[in-house]
Each structure stands twice: as C-alpha cells, then as structure tokens.
Amino acid sequence: MALELKNVSKRVGAATHIHETSLVLEPGTFNVLLGTTLAGKTTLMQLMAGLERPTSGEIWFAGHNVTGVAVQKRNVSMVYQQFINYANFTVYDNIASPLRVAGISAREIDSRVNEAAELLRLSPMLKRRPSELSGGQQQRTAIARAIVKDSDIILLDEPLANLDYKLREELRDELPKLFAGRDCIVVYATTEPSEALLFGGKTATLFEGRVTQFGPTSEIYRHPNTLTSARVFSDPPINVAEVRKVNGDIILGDKVKWKVGRAAQALADGAYTIAIRPHHIIPTNGSQEKATIEGRVLVAELSGSESVIHFDMNGQTWVSQSHGIHPFEVGSTAKLHVDVDRSYFFDANGALVGGAG
Amino acid sequence: MARISIENLRQSYYPNPQRDEDWALKRLSLDLADGGAFALLGPSGCGKTTLLNLISGLLKPTEGRILFNDHDVTEATPEQRNIAQVFQFPVIYDTMTVYDNLAFPLRNRGVGEKDVDKKVREIAAMLDLDRTLSKRASGLTADGKQKISLGRGLVRSDVNVIMFDEPLTVIDPHLKWVLRSKLKELHHRIRRTMIYVTHDQTEALTFADQVVVMKDGEIVQIGTPIELFERPKHTFVGHFIGSPGMNVLPCQVAGGRVTFAGNVVEAVNTKAYRGNGKKLELGVRPEFVHFAEKGIPVEIVKVADAGRFRIVETRNSEGKINLLVREGRDIPTQNVRVTFDPGHTQIYEDGWMVN
Amino acid sequence: MNKTVDNKGWFFVLPVVLLVAFNAIIPLMTVVNFSVQETFGDNVFTWAGVQWFQDVLHSDRFHSALGRQLLFTGIILAIEIPLGLAIALTMPRKGPWVSVCLVLMSLPLLIPWNVVGAMWNIMALPDIGLLGKFLNAIGFEYNYTRRPISAWFTIVLMDVWHWTSLVALLCYAGLVSIPDAYYQAARVDGARSWAVFRYIQLPKLRHVLTIAVLLRFMDSFMIYTEAVVLTGGGPGSATTFLSIDLVKTALGQFDLGPAAAMSIIYFLIVLVLSWLFYTLMMRNEET
Secondary structure: OOEEEEEEEEEEOOEEEEEEEEEEEOOOOEEEEEOOOOOOHHHHHHHHHOOOOOOEEEEEEOOEEOOOOOHHHOOEEEEOOOOOOOOOOOHHHHHHHHHHHOOOOHHHHHHHHHHHHHHOOOHHHOOOOHHHOOHHHHHHHHHHHHHHOOOOEEEEEOOOOOOOHHHHHHHHHHHHHHHOOOOOEEEEEEOOHHHHHHHOOEEEEEEOOEEEEEEEHHHHHHOOOEHHHHHHOOOOOOEEEEEEEEOOEEEEOOOEEEEOOHHHOOOOOEEEEEEEOHHHEEOOOOOOOOEEEEEEEEEEEEOOOEEEEEEEEOOEEEEEEEEOOOOOOOOOEEEEEEOHHHOEEEOOOOEEEEOOO | OOOEEEEEEEEEOOOOOOOHHHEEEEEEEEEEOOOOEEEEEOOOOOOHHHHHHHHHOOOOOOEEEEEEOOEEOOOOOHHHHOEEEEOOOOOOOOOOEHHHHHHHHHHHOOOOHHHHHHHHHHHHHHOOOOOOOOOEHHHOOHHHHHHHHHHHHHOOOOOOEEEEEOOOOOOOHHHHHHHHHHHHHHHHHHOOEEEEEEOOHHHHHHHOOEEEEEEOOEEEEEEOHHHHHHOOOEHHHHHHOOOOOOEEEEOEEEOOEEEEOOEEEOOOOOOOOOOOOOOEEEEEOHHHEEEEEEEEEOEEEEEEEOOOEEEEEEEEOOEEEEEEEEOOOOOOOOOOEEEEOHHHEEEEEOOEEOO | OOOOOOOHHHHHHHHHHHHHHHHHHHHHHHHHHHHOEEEOOOOOEEEOOOHHHHHHHOOHHHHHHHHHHHHHHHHHHHHHHHHHHHHHHHOOOOOOHHHHHHHHHHHHHHOOHHHHHHHHHHHOOOOOOHHHHHHHHOOOOOOOOOOHHHHHHHHHHHHHHHHHHHHHHHHHHHHHOOOHHHHHHHHHOOOOHHHHHHHHHHHHHHHHHHHHHHHHHHHHOOOOHHHHHHOOOOOOOOOOOHHHHHHHHHHHOOOHHHHHHHHHHHHHHHHHHHHHHHHHHHHHHHO
C-alpha cells in the first residue's frame, strides 16, 4: 500500500512549482516535508492527494496508477493550517461527517467518533460547536475528522502553525502516538527543523521545488548530502565558510587554522565549503573541541537556559548556541571553540565530501 | 523616551462586568523602566494583547491609570502618547513605495522633506532596506514588510515606546532568527523602551531583559529570563517557560524532609516550608534531571532526538519525568535511575513556590 | 490550473449551458439575423447587408440619443459613486445600528423600476406632488412635462434615490473587510482621516469600486422604465435615451432591421466601454 511518485513534476505557466521528483512513501510511516514557505510543500501534498494533476510523471498507490484519479475516489484526508470545520455542526457531527458520507451505520459511527474523540481528548466537547472551542480544540476536531475514516493517506499541512507555543508542544507530542499502529501514510509539512526532528520518522528536505534528500530524520540531520539540505535542516541557520585544506591543516580566512580532524582526514588538499552547526561552536572548551575562533559579538541572546551569540566571522554573521548562561558584551571579541569533528565539508558543487557527526 | 507606570488597571469588554471572568485584565500594576526591553508572555486569552493596546492607547481602560514619566496619559490617543506599534500581520500602505511608507509618519507630523529624507535613509540602512527604497511596498516578502512596519516606528526620534504584537508570526524560522537578532541589536543601539507581546517563550526570553508572565488576566511573575528559568515562582511559569516545561511532581514534606515516590529529595526551599498548604508539589526542570547510579528508579517511555539534545520521557508510579540528554551522551538501558539537581529543585504549595 | 480530470463535471455544467443558450445566445443570434435582412413580417426576408448599420450610424436621431445616454450615465456615475462611498464611510461598523442601516439602505433596491417611476411621477407633479409643489413654492419653475431640465432633474434624482444604496452597500462590504490593524497603524502613525481614506480605505476599496462603477454604468446605459413612466421620453425627445429610441424604432415604427442593427451597436458600445474600463483598472494594479 505504498505511495509512489514517479518522476512527477508540476509547472504552472512558466513557473516550475515542483521539479522532477521520485519518492516512495511506505505505509505506517510518518513523513515530514521540511522547507521554507514556497519551497513546494503544499504543491507536493496536493499532488499526493490528487487535488492537482502532475504536469509529467505518474503517481502510483498500492500498485495501481492513480495519476488523474480524483481526490474523492482516493481514500485521503487533509488537515490545514487554518482550523477548518463545519461551523454549524457540533464537534460530534464534524467528526462523524466523513463516515456519514461513506454511508456507515449509525452504531458504527457512534463508536468510531467516540474513539477518535477519546484519542484527541475531545469527549467533553462533543456537543459544542467549533466557535465555542479554543484554537487547539478546533484543530483537534479537524485532526479527529481526518483520522476517523481510516484513510490510506493523511496529509497535514502545517497544522500546528496557528497554535500557541505550548499547545503546539502538546499536540506535537500526541500526533505520532495517534498514528502508531495504523498502516496509513502520514505526511506532515512544516517550516520548522525542530518539529521535524522531534517527530522522528522520515524527513524529506525541500528547496525551491526540489526534494534534496529523503530518509530517516536523524540520518538526514546528521548526514546532509548537500549544503542545501544542511541549510534547510538547521535552526538556527548553519554557519558556512570557505576553507582550504593544506598539509593537514584547515585554514579559514587568514587567521584561523586548525589541525585537520576526523571530518576532513580523507580529503585531498584544496578548497572546500565548511558548515558548522551553531551548537558545535561554544564558549567553553570541552574535550572534543579542537579549533578556536574569535569574532566580534553582534548580539547576545540569553534565554535563561542557553546562550545564543551572534558574531562576525570574516564579514559573515555566525551563530553560537550553547547550554547555560554565557554573557558577552556587544562589540567585544568572543573566543569560541569549534567541535571540528562534527563539521561538514562540501565540494564546489555543494556535495558532502567529509564529516558526518 | 519614557518610564511607563500602570496603576490598578482593569479592563473588561462587557458593559457591566460582574463575575471574575468578565474581566480581561484583573487589577494590574506594573512599572516599566525607561529604555528597557520587556516581553509580555502568556497563552492566548491571557490578556497580554489587551494590556499592550491599553498602553498604546488603542483601548481605554475600564478602571485605573497609565502614566508616561509621571504624566497621566490614560485619556490620551496613541498619537498623543507618541508610541509606535508593529502588528502581528504586516501593515503597510500598499500604494506607496518603501520610501514613502517610512516617510509617512514624519510627513503626517509636518516634518520638512530634507529631514524626512535624512531620517528615512538612516533607518533604511539600519534595517537593510536601503536597496528597496524605490520599490512598491506591496511587492516585498513578509519579513521585508515587517521591517517596514518597524521602520515607521523608528523614523520618529521622539517615540516614547515601541510595541510589538507577536511580530514574527508570519515569518519563516530561518528568517525569525535574523529579524529577532536585528531587533535586539536595534534595541541595544537606540536604547528605546520596547514592549514585545508573544506566546513564544523563546522569543520572549531572547529578546527581553524583563519578562512579564501572564495568565487569565493577571501577572504571575516578572523577572529576568534567568530568574524565570531557574526560580519559577509558580508551577504555571515553570510549565510555560522551557521546552519541555518543568516537571511538576507530587511530594510529601515531613520533619524537614521532602519525599517523592518514597525517595528522599533535596530542594532549595525545604526549610521555608511551614506546613499549611493543601497540595504539595516538587518542581524540577528537565535540564536539571540526570541519570545516575543511585536515585529514583524510572522506566524510559520515549526518546525524541532534538539534535543538540535528546528529550527522554520517563515514568514511575507517581508520574512522568522528562529529562534532557546532551548530544553525544549515553542513555542507560538497564536499572534506570534519575536524580534531581538539589540547587534547582523547588517545593510548591498550591501552585506557588514556598518561600 | 491543470486539475485532475473528472468528466462528471461537464454533466453538472450542462443545465447552465442550456440556460445561457436560451437566455442569451439564441436571442442574440436572432437579432443578428434581423440586423442584416429586410422583413415586413410574414417570415419573408431579403438580404440587406450592412445597410441598416450604415443607416443607424449616420442617423442624427441615434447620435442625439447616444449623446443623451452618455450624458445621463456620466451624471449619475459622478453623483452615485462619490455619494455611495460617502454614505458607506459614515455608516456604523459595529453595534445595534448596523442592521438598521443595512435594512434602510436596502429598501430602495427592493422596489421595482416602474413603481419607482410611478412614485416619483406623482411626487413630482407640479400642482399636487410634494416635490413639485415645494420646488415651485420656493421659486423654481418646475414642470417635468414641459421643461426638459425639470424632466432630467427628476430622472437623475430618481436614479440616484434608487441606486446609490447599491454603491453604498458594496463599499460598506469592502470597508468592513479591512482589518482593524490598518486603522490602528494609521492612528499610531499620526495619519489624519484624509490620509486614512487616501492611503488605506481607497486602495483597499479599489476592486469594489471597479465593480460598482461597472454595474452602475451597464445598468444606467439601459435606463428605460423610469423615463417612459415619467414622460415617455419627453418633453419632445429630451429624455429619449438609447433604449427608448430603440423601442420606438422597433415597436413604434416596426423597423425591425434598423432596430436590430441599433441593438447590436448598443450592445457593442456597452461591451467595449466596460472592457476598456476594466482593463484600465486592472492594468493600474500591476504597475
């Protein structure tokens, strides 16, 4: 019951929304589409749902070509960023609506609605209308409606974006539990790398209408195949610089130099692009850190549990993110330590050639 | 530039408020020092936006006074109060260029074109808008538009306070970082009073020197980010700030000893407890729970990889305990026990920290 | 957009296609048929080519009817659009008066054309009508059956009374859809009400105003009933607008060929002017 996109592309007029993409989504998996606004997440979902027809390529489901099969004939549900419910229905009737359309017996409907409501903690609100619910409850209702009908594919398009921070955290924790043990394909679009990480499952990184990498989430995070994937999957933004490898040293600019570590050991001498995650540049000198860099502090954000230092590195803004409180005066020079073994090296084409920690 | 004092402010959207829940703000007093960076933090419906609109003058309070530098402005319009505000969704004048948008507040106040030009160019450079000055504002991306909204506040050199109402809602995560640090940098440079309303603890804690945590129309705690993180005065603050929030666990106190699930635990405020509370709880942040050889036996329920650290959800007979494990450190598989950092464990009595 | 193909869709559209065919396409084709032939009834037709079109285009009667029509439409647009906008701006946006205002504003729209004509006909009678008597009493020489200026005044007044609320309601709908934050930002920026109107309300009302102008333009170009009920196109031919002229030609004189040609020319004028106006408004949008 896998969903397969075979060389699918989508063009509208002169604009290409999705470049040729092939993707296989297995049943029972939680798949995150990660990318910025306009990266193509929504278009890709609409292609998967059958709301849009691909310009080229085919979509297969469970061994059948379903390209061009209307959305009504596919067993798909969707949840959107906006809380979309039937305003004049009660929560109960909202959840029951897809089952009624399918012509299921009233008794069966009753038990399935109650089960879904229980899972989403909506049982006490079944008689209310959506306008009498909080935003979090409205979105729970929409999610309940999506899961109640046992869809083959459930598409969630940034469903938590309009919720409060804490509610988001709560639902983010519950969502994977809802789908555990079901053999449906879940696709979840988000702009936030942290969300993708916490869901686990699989992640596809999207950039300008291309899927740059797809695989188990923590693998994508720790082994980005290209600089683009690394940039898409980094929050705060990953620090990037041009470096040279010369006689067992890595040279950054004209001042910074360190002994080549595990990451770049196998590389030939030459020019590379290095990318270092913000939490691998820290003010304290730990056991792993092998390089020391200095930069003028632009902004220091101290959140109580961690310190985020924005500093100038050869004309670029770099970010260091560390546990604990490390106050720095704006304008002062910060001495920071880089965990060079966890850095990534990319060649001139942006492909990963060294480092994966 | 102004120090803002709020005295016994109450606000209701009903004509005849009777019950407690009719009040959007329940009698609130607050002093905001001149030139500070403040955040009003709380879940939706806590009254933070109401408070912001009362300070800016977009709303008139039902009761109470607002003073700017000891001068009563309760009846003054936003224009008379001389404030600037950035809204949740970018508000720009569609038909104007970026330049004209920035010049608008100055021209409305009859400032000469020469001064307008100088100021607009200065602020545009500060916000990296200098290359788009002649473009139509409606063609910019969301973050560009928010910069224009902010710029319209900054061009006026006499602004008393700049208000932000969840300004990063429509901005992508990677640009949030850029805009947020830009704000912080600007505050550092111009040292003008700024008030930032948000439900996002990260935004509040990284932006503000002082954070006002609100719930149900009341202030729960005012403090620096470090105070709120290390010594939350109420379990709500502990839960709302931090991701995941503070572990709140049932406990007993007897004879100067705190016990949790049959284990003796040390807390910073054990001595202060005088034994009159109904519900006793222990609060400890996931950052201050560690795996140990000896300690409280627990069972691991779930491990979530957050990149820099892993969030481990554990459970014992009394409840759920979250802890954070830094990248590269191991998680035990057998005989799992945890300990609480005594310096960061507090007792709460009916929700409030014992002191 | 290239949506997934579902051929059932055509089936659903079919009733509308048939309806439009009966309603618009078939009658239009009949008119085209008449406009290029000569007939005296009894289904006997002879080919006339573009003869009728040439006749109509060179006829002084058509020219003056068209002139009157353009003048009338110009006048009522110049009054109704600003007036409707002004009324919408003063209508309350919250509170109990909203529904009262909306009902009052909708009332004129519910009254049929001929009733409006009859109402004003009586109201404006110089000897016993409220309006007519009043105007004469304060020193105006007012008599719509004798003085063209009085007849024009009455018809314009009638149209303004009847249709300004449509413009007002459209503008009102546009105004209430502007988010509060825009007004708040303007207050914070120290904008006076003129600046709020010029830089927030007017730009946001642009689409609504385009629709309002189009609707009133097309509708006023077809004015018929009011003028007929009031004076039958008189005094003389002072209020003989295009549609009245057309009916006189077709039914009064039974010149079906010229009347058909005139209809087509009439139709093309409305179409071209509407299209010009619309593209002009939309082009401004892009730059």
